[in-house]
Amino acid sequence: MIIILTALVALASVGDAQDSPLPELLLEARTARTLSLDPGDTVWVASLGSAERRFVVAGTYRRPADPSTVTLRDYRAILHIPDLQDLLGARDRVDRFSVSLRPGADRNAVMAEIDRLAFGAEAHASEEVADAASETFRVVSRFHRALAGITISGSAVFLLCLVVLKIEERRLEGAAMREIGISRRTLFLWTFTETLAMAAIGTAAGLAIGWAGSGVINAYFRHVYDTTLAFARVTPELALIVAAIGTLTGVVIGVFTGWQMVRSTPLRLREP
Amino acid sequence: MKMKPVVVEARDLERTYRRDSVSVPAVRGVSLSVREGDYIAVLGLSGSGKSTLLNLLGGIDLPTAGSVHLLGQDTRRLSDRDLTRTRLEHVGFVFQRFHLLPALSAQENVELPMAELGAGRRERTARARELLEYVGLAQRIEHRPGELSGGEMQRVAIARALANRPALVLADEPTGELDVHTGGEIAQLFRKLNADGTTLVVVTHDPALAQPPAAVWEMRDGTIRPRSGE
Numbered sequence: 415m416i417i418i419l420t421a422l423v424a425l426a427s428v429g430d431a432q433d434s435p436l437p438e439l440l441l442e443a444r445t446a447r448t449l450s451l452d453p454g455d456t457v458w459v460a461s462l463g464s465a466e467r468r469f470v471v472a473g474t475y476r477r478p479a480d481p482s483t484v485t486l487r488d489y490r491a492i493l494h495i496p497d498l499q500d501l502l503g504a505r506d507r508v509d510r511f512s513v514s515l516r517p518g519a520d521r522n523a524v525m526a527e528i529d530r531l532a533f534g535a536e537a538h539a540s541e542e543v544a545d546a547a548s549e550t551f552r553v554v555s556r557f558h559r560a561l562a563g564i565t566i567s568g569s570a571v572f573l574l575c576l577v578v579l580k581i582e583e584r585r586l587e588g589a590a591m592r593e594i595g596i597s598r599r600t601l602f603l604w605t606f607t608e609t610l611a612m613a614a615i616g617t618a619a620g621l622a623i624g625w626a627g628s629g630v631i632n633a634y635f636r637h638v639y640d641t642t643l644a645f646a647r648v649t650p651e652l653a654l655i656v657a658a659i660g661t662l663t664g665v666v667i668g669v670f671t672g673w674q675m676v677r678s679t680p681l682r683l684r685e686p
Numbered sequence: 687m688k689m690k691p692v693v694v695e696a697r698d699l700e701r702t703y704r705r706d707s708v709s710v711p712a713v714r715g716v717s718l719s720v721r722e723g724d725y726i727a728v729l730g731l732s733g734s735g736k737s738t739l740l741n742l743l744g745g746i747d748l749p750t751a752g753s754v755h756l757l758g759q760d761t762r763r764l765s766d767r768d769l770t771r772t773r774l775e776h777v778g779f780v781f782q783r784f785h786l787l788p789a790l791s792a793q794e795n796v797e798l799p800m801a802e803l804g805a806g807r808r809e810r811t812a813r814a815r816e817l818l819e820y821v822g823l824a825q826r827i828e829h830r831p832g833e834l835s836g837g838e839m840q841r842v843a844i845a846r847a848l849a850n851r852p853a854l855v856l857a858d859e860p861t862g863e864l865d866v867h868t869g870g871e872i873a874q875l876f877r878k879l880n881a882d883g884t885t886l887v888v889v890t891h892d893p894a895l896a897q898p899p900a901a902v903w904e905m906r907d908g909t910i911r912p913r914s915g916e
Binding site for chain 1: 741744746747766767770771772773774775777778779781783785787798799802846847850
């Protein structure tokens with residue numbers, strides 16, 4: 415059984431392991447890098463107000479990709495529970511520990527057993543803990559959705575302005591087409607199709623930029639925080655929503671602009 | 687000698703516009719017959735009503751009073767859809783500013799009216815190439831309007847006007863955007879068109895377009911009369 419010790423231990427490098435067997439610990443990779451420690455090195459670990467103990471670095475591990483701790487710059491190590499208790503100088507001082515179950519194990523039964531064995535302990539399913547810890551991120555997520563809504567609305571207005579300007583540019587062209595005998599239907603379909611194509615291209619470009627942008631953002635922040643967390647993602651579901659909104663916007667604006675082009679007579683279209 | 691059939695006929699044509707509750711007569715009492723094979727050049731100052739007359743003859747606009755019979759049909763009795771179809775099938779238009787679609791090549795611009803009429807691709811392509819060759823642009827068929835000079839664009843526009851073998855070609859200041867030399871070439875092309883049987887009505891300031899064999903009419907303040915000596 416191993417446990418994560420947070421903020422309680424102070425680590426100090428002392429050099430290579432000696433002959434007598436020392437207890438082992440695992441260092442979080444960022445901690446090991448910061449302290450220039452490698453597997454096989456010996457470290458002094460001290461708890462607050464207690465004696466120091468030497469450990470040998472058995473290896474390193476990556477900190478779990480947890481958005482709530484990604485910005486913390488603390489040192490982290492994993493110790494065996496007996497070693498940790500020795501270090502703390504008191505038994506039964508472990509606040510939390512995680513239990514991984516084999517696939518198919520009865521989680522509820524295990525939780526009940528832990529509750530029975532350890533008086534005062536509360537066992538929680540990881541989903542519950544994650545759920546409780548995620549409220550902040552849910553708020554952030556809602557905030558992002560609101561931003562997305564504003565962005566999409568702004569883009570739709572931008573597309574509308576673009577198309578209206580284009581229609582203004584092309585009024586004479588439209589008038590001439592009507593005069594040479596191109597039907598309202600054909601002209602409407604042209605304008606509609608063109609607008610829809612613009613919306614589709616814009617949507618595709620937006621998705622491509624989003625996808626590329628998320629790659630850059632992830633690469634940058636993964637480097638900064640040394641984590642595997644995804645900071646930005648363009649999921650298939652998101653892409654579908656964007657495509658649906660883009661298409662709907664294109665259809666609505668296409669109908670509007672197509673109608674603008676054909677509702678007047680050619681002579682009216684020619685008027686400034 | 688047997689008279690050629692009338693292509694378009696205007697009788698006592700009036701067109702008045704209302705602007706800010708003021709009536710502005712643009713065409714007043716115009717009567718005119720255009721027969722098959724005619725070449726009529728209408729001269730006049732800006733604002734004399736030339737373009738309005740052309741719009742009325744081509745069924746783009748409808749008269750306030752009087753009538754226009756285009757190929758025997760009273761334009762006032764035709765629906766917008768029928769008028770559009772009549773223009774597509776029987777009237778070719780040439781504009782001062784060409785009005786070619788910039789995204790299409792010269793050939794595609796010429797094919798446009800044929801496509802609207804439902805012609806097959808092979809027929810359209812062959813006809814467009816033939817027409818572009820006729821107007822002297824055989825080497826420029828794949829070029830887009832932005833890659834052509836003004837004179838070349840007007841030649842494409844003329845080829846487009848001829849695409850559906852119209853009974854009548856109406857041209858509104860076709861040399862208005864061109865230099866004198868290029869305008870002269872376009873005027874020459876119009877004479878060639880007429881010599882080959884195309885019926886033409888051209889409104890213009892350009893004397894080059896009013897050379898024989900054109901029958902010249904003059905417009906002033908919305909009225910029309912043959913130029914002295916015609």
